Amino acid sequence: MSEEIIGKDVKRIKALEKVTGSAQFVHDMEVQGMLHAKMKLSPHAHARIINIDTSKAESLPGVWTVLTGKDLPYKVGLYLVDKDILASKKVRYQGEPVAAVAAETIETAEKAVELIDIEYEVLDHVLDVKDAVKEDAPLVHEDLAELERAPVFFPQPGTNIAHHTKIRKGDIEKGFKEADYIIENEFDLPMVDHTAMETHTSIAQWKPGKKVKLWTSAQSPFAVRNLLANGLNLNHEDIEVVVPYVGGGFGGKAGIHFEPLVTCLSRASEGRPVKIVMSRMEEFNSVPVRQGLYSKLKTGVTKEGKIVAQETEFLWDSGANADYGVNVTRAAATAGVGPYEIDNVKLDSKTVYTNKIFGTAYRGFGHLEILWAIERQMDLIAEEIKISPYEFRMKNALREGSVTVTGEHIGDSHGKVTECLEAVAKEIDFDNRGSDDLKPGKKRGKGIALLHKAPAMPTNTGTAAFLKFNENGTVNLTVSLVDYGQGTYTALAQIVADQLKIPVEKVNVVWEQNTETQPYDWQTVASKGLFMSGNATIKACEDMKKQLKEVAAQPLRSSVEDLIIEDEKVKIRHHKDKCITFKELAMGYTYPNGNAIGGPLVARGNYIAQGLSNLDPETGQGLPALDWTYGAHAVEVIADQETGEFEVVKIASAFDIGKTINKSNVIGQIQGGVIQGYGSAVMEGYQFSEDGKLLTNSFTDYKVPSIADIPELKPILIENAQKDGPYGARGVAEHPMISVPPAVGNALHDALGVKIKEMPVIPEKIFELIEKKNNS
Amino acid sequence: MKTINLTVNKRKYQLNVKENEILLDVLRTKLNFTGTKEGCGEGECGACTIIMDDKAVTSCLILAVEADGSELETIEGQSIGEDISVIQEAFIEENAIQCGFCTPGMIISAKALLDRNPNPSEEEIDIALSGNICRCTGYYSIREAVKRAAEKKGGNK
Structure with missing residues (x-):
């Protein structure tokens, strides 16, 4: 059985839930007492914000909160912390969120957004990169020098250059001298949209003690938690990020998006949960x-x-x-x-x-x-x-x-x-x-x-996996990789089945992600999921096999070295009829007289990128x-x-x-x-x-x-x-x-x-x- | 407000709706049929496809009052408990699912097609499903799933 499971077309995990419409996406979720958010977007590509009048919006019945950039003195960013949650001082693109409303119904929120008056002074803008690198180009970020950044990125203050990577190999002048032909060309391509079918959606519920629970359509729950903690100055352990089914990502749901905004709206709305759903128009206009x-x-x-x-x-x-x-x-x-x-x-x-x-x-x-x-x-x-x-x-x-x-050498791997x-x-x-x-x-x-x-x-990217036995001898695998359609969980289940020599039907990969209970994973991006979580899963299985053998060795009166794992049992290598089932070991082994050893089995594995x-x-x-x-x-x-x-x-x-x-x-x-x-x-x-x-x-x-x-x-x-x-x-x-x-x-x-x-x-x-x- | 009568998945409902309320919203928020999705709100993506009086329609473009007296079928009506439909089975067998967000709309479009044409050609399948966007699968497996479902239902192809 187990030799064949790797490479086999095991049916996709959660296929039944998806074909019956019972799979619940954040789009489909409601939390008791939930308010609805709507954003006011910039009509200009580049403009100074002169004045924002929210008074009419605030007095509309059903409106709980109206926020503007002034209320949110935070910046967020993955590598270069340059983004306002809501534009403050100026807007930098058409579609940039400038104000946001939380109200009892989506219709009220929409009405309130229309009642917000914003006065702008339009500034010169720059749309083409070739213009943007010219000396006299309008600056998109005047404060580039002051922005917080990861040390491996190099913004150039006074310009529109946020980072410059240089590659130098050999001697370029010598190379051109050796050439018989020198061919030069220029190429262009425009921005494109991910168009994941589920638009970006988040629900936040602020709780006493500066805590927050989020349900969000994100690829990377731990990245959301980390960036939210850094952006809003919260403790990591006070943020709970839940990711259920996600309707496509393609990179567009990596990092963090509207989670900080709904968190701030919920905080300002006495802890009422607040949901934001991007319309398709907003998805095109205001989502990267x-x-x-x-x-x-x-x-x-x-x-x-x-x-x-x-x-x-x-x-x-x-x-x-x-x-x-x-x-x-x-x-x-x-x-x-x-x-x-x-x-x-x-x-x-x-x-x-x-x-x-x-x-x-x-x-x-x-x-x-x-x-x-x-x-x-x-x-x-x-x-x-x-x-x-x-x-x-x-x-x-x-x-x-x-x-x-x-400078990497291509080898036989x-x-x-x-x-x-x-x-x-x-x-x-x-x-x-x-x-x-x-x-x-x-x-x-x-x-x-x-x-x-x-x-x-990052060079130190890491991930981890937990395994636990259930009472009936099946196992749960927990990783923080999100399966938003790739099918990675199915492949991981096949790995567990092969490693532990159990039928793949007995491997349950925990679907819903929650940063409270799941082991850490950096992000679900970069085509590294199966590679890294696969390796972590193999290590968790090895840990589990070791524990199974250690417990079984006692009642089998065998050394651990003489034990093998086969057919959901621990067996003595040369006396295979002497064996104990996983089910008997799962929650701790009990001797006929009632004495018990071991305990519920849990195992862990981790993996970190090596040598980068x-x-x-x-x-x-x-x-x-x-x-x-x-x-x-x-x-x-x-x-x-x-x-x-x-x-x-x-x-x-x-x-x-x-x-x-x-x-x-x-x-x-x-x-x-x-x-x-x-x-x-x-x-x-x-x-x-x-x-x-x-x-x-x-x-x-x-x-x-x-x-x-x-x-x-x-x-x-x-x-x-x-x-x-x-x-x-x-x-x-x-x-x-x-x-x-x-x-x-x-x-x-x-x-x-x-x-x-x-x-x-x-x-x-x-x-x-x-x-x-x-x-x- | 207006009182309307709907039959959804053979169950009868009477409810009060506003004149401008969208059928999709009524199905999702008032009747809790959240299997029907909203992908664009403008009839371009097909995620909200339901069957209304035997025809596949994008429910985001229909007012609830327009549906008064209609018989509607949503994804929730395609299976009874563990007993899933032939089309749903075929989608699983052909791995015609990735993230799953477009899947309900796809299955409903396929159902409406096979109801009126049990033996569709590849071109007819493509025409019937061309209003349903899937960003994950590239459609090949979906096309195969519809063919398989037609075969299972006794079509010749």
């Missing part, structure tokens, strides 16, 4: 997004096709707050030349403030963005030096013995990007391009793109990566040579995941991720008016893929084991969406010969490029 990115790449290549120099500038459009943006900038820099070995690198990655909704974590954490530029550049170079895009990538790809941009490339190219018959069987005016094109990503996290180091601020050298997951996509398109309209016919996607724990869930992650990447590639993107108003603030104007949009998809799993991963596994949560856009762009380039450099790739833009090409 994926950052935009401008990239400038200058690449030196020999005529044999070896890349010898790479100079890169990334300007990240972080919007009005640094939030995760500064860490995206850092993490993406560590992967900043793609999965290639280049001896001479000069890379500058800057987080730039603008007067737009701020950026945060989004599945891929900067890697989809940089790989748009890197993988398009690869094809633009291949065309210029007349080499096959496949050969060009193979020549330069990381492999055993390579050294990365941060790393995955193999070359195998991923080989697999996807074969799947779409990449070598066979150009021969066409289509109607006149239509062209077939094929494109490939590689990807890599490691978890972006902070990057050198001047060169970026260090070890940032727990594990790298490599992958590749190949895309086939049919495009219209006149209009630029196109259809993506097929996508093949391969990932070196090390080891499959649950195939069905891995395939699910790949399918969902690829289609999210496909959305980024061909349809999604924030658009702003010249005065900084968001134009795409509904599903009418911001389209995401529907079931009618999806192309044929072939997922391919490659398994070169990660030695320190659980059973050899690596994370693959974010990776499927990375590099889908350049694979589509490369396929269209192949079909039409157009040099696409801007996302999303839409027919209008291709049409312009066709026209340009025809006219030149």
